[in-house]
Amino acid sequence: MDLVNSHMPMAWQKFHFTEHDWNYDTEPQKHANNRVIHLPRGRFLSGCSGLNGTIITRGCKADYDEWEALRNPGWSWNDVLPLFKKSERFIPTEGFGAATEYHGTDGQLVTTVHPQAPISDAMLDSYINKGISYRPDMFVQGEGEGVGHVTRTVHEGVRTSGADFVNKNPPANLHVLLETTVLRVVLESLPDSESTDSSKYRAIAVEAESKIKADGDAVKLITLRGKKEIIISAGAYNSPCILMHSGIGPKDHLEECGIDVKVDLKSVGQNLSDHPSVFQFYLLKSKMTYDHVIYPLEWLESKSGILGRFPFGPFVFLRLDKLMEDKPEWKAAKEKNPEKDPMGQLPGQPHVEYFSTELYGGGPQHSDLPTKGESCFAVITMLCGTRSRGSIRLNGSDPHGKPKIDHNYLANELDVAVLAEGCRYVNEIVTEGAGTREHITGPWPTTRAHPNGDEQWKEYVRQQAGTCYHPASTCKMGPDEDEEAVVDPRLRVRGIKSLRVADISIMPKLNNGHPQAPAYMIGEKAAQLILEDNRIIG
Numbered sequence: 255m256d257l258v259n260s261h262m263p264m265a266w267q268k269f270h271f272t273e274h275d276w277n278y279d280t281e282p283q284k285h286a287n288n289r290v291i292h293l294p295r296g297r298f299l300s301g302c303s304g305l306n307g308t309i310i311t312r313g314c315k316a317d318y319d320e321w322e323a324l325r326n327p328g329w330s331w332n333d334v335l336p337l338f339k340k341s342e343r344f345i346p347t348e349g350f351g352a353a354t355e356y357h358g359t360d361g362q363l364v365t366t367v368h369p370q371a372p373i374s375d376a377m378l379d380s381y382i383n384k385g386i387s388y389r390p391d392m393f394v395q396g397e398g399e400g401v402g403h404v405t406r407t408v409h410e411g412v413r414t415s416g417a418d419f420v421n422k423n424p425p426a427n428l429h430v431l432l433e434t435t436v437l438r439v440v441l442e443s444l445p446d447s448e449s450t451d452s453s454k455y456r457a458i459a460v461e462a463e464s465k466i467k468a469d470g471d472a473v474k475l476i477t478l479r480g481k482k483e484i485i486i487s488a489g490a491y492n493s494p495c496i497l498m499h500s501g502i503g504p505k506d507h508l509e510e511c512g513i514d515v516k517v518d519l520k521s522v523g524q525n526l527s528d529h530p531s532v533f534q535f536y537l538l539k540s541k542m543t544y545d546h547v548i549y550p551l552e553w554l555e556s557k558s559g560i561l562g563r564f565p566f567g568p569f570v571f572l573r574l575d576k577l578m579e580d581k582p583e584w585k586a587a588k589e590k591n592p593e594k595d596p597m598g599q600l601p602g603q604p605h606v607e608y609f610s611t612e613l614y615g616g617g618p619q620h621s622d623l624p625t626k627g628e629s630c631f632a633v634i635t636m637l638c639g640t641r642s643r644g645s646i647r648l649n650g651s652d653p654h655g656k657p658k659i660d661h662n663y664l665a666n667e668l669d670v671a672v673l674a675e676g677c678r679y680v681n682e683i684v685t686e687g688a689g690t691r692e693h694i695t696g697p698w699p700t701t702r703a704h705p706n707g708d709e710q711w712k713e714y715v716r717q718q719a720g721t722c723y724h725p726a727s728t729c730k731m732g733p734d735e736d737e738e739a740v741v742d743p744r745l746r747v748r749g750i751k752s753l754r755v756a757d758i759s760i761m762p763k764l765n766n767g768h769p770q771a772p773a774y775m776i777g778e779k780a781a782q783l784i785l786e787d788n789r790i791i792g
């Protein structure tokens with residue numbers, strides 16, 4: 255079945271809470287006023303790339319140099335830049351100062367920039383007016399600070415996604431089974447001659463349930479054998495669950511769930527990271543957004559109109575050192591590495607990302623829709639380098655059960671303080687910046703007041719922060735000496751032969767910015783490693 259909503263960029267919310275969403279929720283978030291936060295994930299061929307915000311940012315040079323410094327050879331910025339380019343086909347746009355040498359031209363993923371709504375030009379003026387440097391194409395160049403524009407995975411009104419790698423020019427040896435859910439990896443004991451203290455099993459197959467091979471709506475249990483290797487790429491929530499259901503994970507937890515333990519790997523499902531984000535809405539005096547021009551028919555008929563874009567304005571990476579230096583949480587934070595700041599960020603990494611919408615919106619929880627022709631927009635503050643870590647645990651031995659996902663958002667006081675200061679400062683930019691100050695009526699909805707003072711901003715953040723949909727690091731990559739590592743720098747699961755993980759669960763630390771470009775990069779890297787290890791290329 256072709257899902258039309260996965261082609262229409264602005265139809266992203268249509269998947270939430272449907273059969274095409276894995277429909278996960280967090281456990282009540284203790285440090286975020288016990289709220290339960292919905293965690294949508296795409297349950298169809300393109301995964302989340304078929305319903306995401308189409309933003310392409312790579313992260314900072316320093317992110318990947320840090321991965322390599324954590325003893326992951328081959329993952330530095332210089333190593334991964336060609337892999338970022340490999341998946342991309344960038345379409346230049348007149349007037350956009352593209353850093354052409356950083357873009358790819360031959361990949362499957364078509365990227366380009368959108369024209370901007372008047373509110374976005376005004377936001378750009380306000381950022382520049384407040385002293386932030388304008389670097390138009392900084393988000394492909396790995397820059398850590400400035401304001402610029404972001405390319406999108408949309409071309410001529412249609413989304414491009416991971417499915418394009420499979421549907422357009424598929425290799426002859428690729429077989430895709432839709433409507434098939436992997437339950438576990440099948441492991442076989444290694445013969446004595448191959449078995450070592452650290453490796454006693456080999457992955458030989460996966461066990462799955464498929465509707466394709468069954469009658470009607472029934473499912474059939476099937477076993478899919480791998481000739482050389484099994485590669486798990488089910489995303490940061492599901493990859494660790496598949497490993498744990500296969501007996502690979504923290505021994506105590508697997509025993510508690512009644513699962514036969516094959517390899518005691520204590521960090522499977524740990525280190526769960528995300529970018530907690532806050533939406534702040536404003537009401538405008540005039541129609542500077544697209545709230546008044548949303549016509550679904552226009553897209554269906556000609557792939558034109560606002561539904562054929564994802565209406566975000568300029569993007570900013572900003573460091574808040576000066577604004578934070580007197581805050582008690584900043585002064586109290588201890589960071590062992592002298593090169594890093596109290597948040598654990600390197601000089602080339604930001605503390606917050608800002609981006610803004612060109613209409614009211616941002617997920618089903620934002621339900622105060624303008625109904626009388628008002629023009630509204632949001633500025634989003636996304637926390638980078640989050641210190642809080644969460645976990646994913648199983649709910650028992652049944653692979654159909656939903657996992658217990660505890661993001662542990664805002665458990666770290668410094669996360670709260672930096673996110674609160676980021677929100678306060680962007681409110682200052684919007685209300686005082688030269689581009690926007692004359693156009694703002696006040697907060698939206700009009701019954702809401704923006705906070706005043708540090709304590710109110712912190713409470714605001716605890717009440718408002720939600721997922722930026724960027725779960726990562728639950729099958730963290732690292733060298734053998736790293737006790738938290740689940741896969742080695744060649745993406746091989748520790749203690750099991752012929753098994754790799756290749757998705758953003760392997761990130762040693764979540765990139766700054768948005769993770770879909772790194773997800774494609776990790777896929778390209780996995781392909782390269784598999785070819786090398788099987789001696790197909792030197």
Ligand SMILES: Cc1cc2nc3c(=O)[nH]c(=O)nc-3n(C[C@H](O)[C@H](O)[C@H](O)COP(=O)(O)OP(=O)(O)OC[C@H]3O[C@@H](n4cnc5c(N)ncnc54)[C@H](O)[C@@H]3O)c2cc1C
Nearest residue numbers: 301302306307308309436488489492723757758768769770
């Ligand atoms: C609403 C939303 C908005 C986002 N916006 C952006 C954005 O604008 N820019 C950006 O960079 N990032 C964005 N992201 C995040 C980005 O899309 C993801 O980080 C990226 O897609 C992760 O890729 P992945 O391959 O690790 O996992 P996924 O995209 O989750 O892919 C995993 C795939 O595996 C399948 N799968 C899972 N379990 C099983 C199983 N047991 N058996 C068979 N198949 C299975 C899933 O159905 C899915 O197809 C957004 C995400 C969401 C949800």
